[in-house]
Amino acid sequence: MGKYGWLDSHAHLSDDTLFDRIDEVLTNCDINHVDRILTICLTFEELGKAFMLQEKDARIDIAMGLFPTDTHLHTEENFKKLEEVAKDPRIVAIGEMGLDYYWEKDPIKKEAQKEVFKRQIEIAKKVNKPVLVHSRDAAKDTYDLLKEMNHYGVMHCYSYSVEYAREIIKLGYTISLAGPVTFKNAKEPKAVAKDVPLDKLLIETDSPYLTPEPHRGEKNEPAYVKHVGEYICELRDMNQEELQQAIHENYNQLFLK
Ligand SMILES: [Zn+2]
Secondary structure, X not given: OOOOOEEEEEEOOOXXXXXXXXXXXXXXXXXXXXEEEEEEEOOHHHHHHHHHHHHHOOOEEEEEXXXXXXXXXXXXXXXXHHHHHHOOOOEEEEEEEEEEOOOOOOHHHHHHHHHHHHXXXXXXXXXXXXXXXXXXXOHHHHHHHHHHHOOOEEEOOOOOOHHHHHHHHHOOXXXXXOHHHHOOOOHHHHHHHHHOOHHHEEXXXXXXXXXXXXXXOEOOOHHHHXXXXXXXXXXXXXXXXXXXXXXXHHHHHHHXX
16 A cells, blocks of 8 residues: 555535445445545535534545536525635635536526636635536536636546647646546546546546446445546556555645645
C-alpha cells in the first residue's frame, strides 16, 4: 500500500439510499481504502445530514448547490441561503450545478437553467471556491457559459469528447470520470481517460447512481470508486499508487487549499 488510498470526488451520502445504511457504506470505504469522499448536497436538509456525517467521519468533505432540473428549489430564499452557507469553511465547493437538456427541451426553461447556473457561479466566485458542473446534452451552452463566467472547478461525470475535454481544461476545469468509463460500450470516456493530463483528472462514483462494472445493476456506493480507478490505471497503463497520488494532489489543490 502506498501513502494514499482511493478518493471519491462526487457522492451523494445524504441520499436515503446511502444514508440509511451509512455505517456499512463507510466501513466498505475502510475495507477498500477510500480515504476521502466529497459528498454533494442538493437541499439544505441534505446539507444538515452531511454536517452530521462529517462530525463522525473526518474523511468527508461537503459541497452544496442547486441542481438544474430541481426548479422548485430555485427560489430567492434558497439563493440567499446558499450565499450564506457558501462562506462556511466546512463547504469546500459549490455545486453540483449546471445544465441538463436531456430532461429539458423547452428553450425558455433552458434559459432559466442558465440563469440559475450563472447565479451560483457568482456565489462561488465571491467566496473563491470551485464549482462542480453537471452537464448533460448541453455541451455548447455549458462551454459558452463557463467561458463567459471565467471561474474554475470540476466537470463531474464527464461524458463528452476528448476534444471538448481539452477545451474545457483550458478554461480551468478538471475532468472527473465516473462508472461509465468501465462500461463495455462507452468509447468516449475511455478515450478521455487516456487523454486527460494527469494533473487534470479526478475520479468519482456519483453514487447512488451510475454503478461501475463489475457491480452494474446494483446500487452504487463510494467504495466502488476503486473499480473506476483500477480501470483507468489499466487504460493508462500506470500503477495504482501513481494514480492515487495524482488524484489526491489534484483534489487537495482544488478543495483543501
Ligand atoms: Zn451528482
